[in-house]
Amino acid sequence: MPIVLATYPAAAGLAIGQEIFNLVFFAVLLSIAIQGSTLGWFARLLNHTYPKRPMPLFDVELVTMAESDFDLIVVDLPDPQGATGPVIADLGLPAGSVIILITRGGDIVVPKGSTHLLGWDRVTVLAHAKDHETIRSILLGAFSAE
Structure with a gap:
């Protein structure tokens, strides 16, 4: 906004514009x-930083040679890190x-x-593609209910 306002004197033809x-x-x-350069420093100083989720070192890909309704569904479980959730059974x-991974x-x-x-x-869950939302809601819902 200040830059836009600074164009007015030049547009008005003032010599100092x-x-x-x-x-x-x-x-x-x-x-x-x-x-911009001090924002991160102040956030750390005021303890307003959160740990970053690490990039996974492993991943699985499903390659099929025939028509299939199965899909790999990947769900990242929520914070806090290390909080105990439900048992798979x-x-x-x-x-x-x-659950394959x-x-x-x-x-x-x-x-x-x-x-x-x-x-x-x-x-990572191997399941029917139609069950995608159901599986996400089960994993996330059961985890947050703990």
């Missing part, structure tokens, strides 16, 4: 540079659905019925 525009433009750029996933940070957890899901886990 170009100098006013240059001064305002410089002040705006300086203000942005100072605010208690989830009640739709028939024909199976749990990525926990940089590790792979072999899914068993007794495995507890934890916050920030990435769960």
Whole structure:
């Protein structure tokens, strides 16, 4: 907005209009540079930073040679990191659905019925494509209900 206002003196034909525009433009750029470079520092100082979810080191892709209604559904479980969620056996996933991979940070957890899901886990489920939303709601709903 200040830069737009700084164009008015130049548009009005004032001799000092170009100098006013240059001064305002410089002040705006300086203000942005100072605010942008100190924002992260102040956030850390005031303890308003949150840990970043790590990129998974493992992933699975489904390649089929024939027509199939199965799909891989990947669900990232919510915060807080490491919070204990439900046991896989208690989830009640739709028939024909199976959890094939749990990525926990940089590790792979072999899914068993007794495995507890934890916050920030990435769960990969092989299921019918029509069950996509059901599986997401079961995993996220059961986890947040704990």
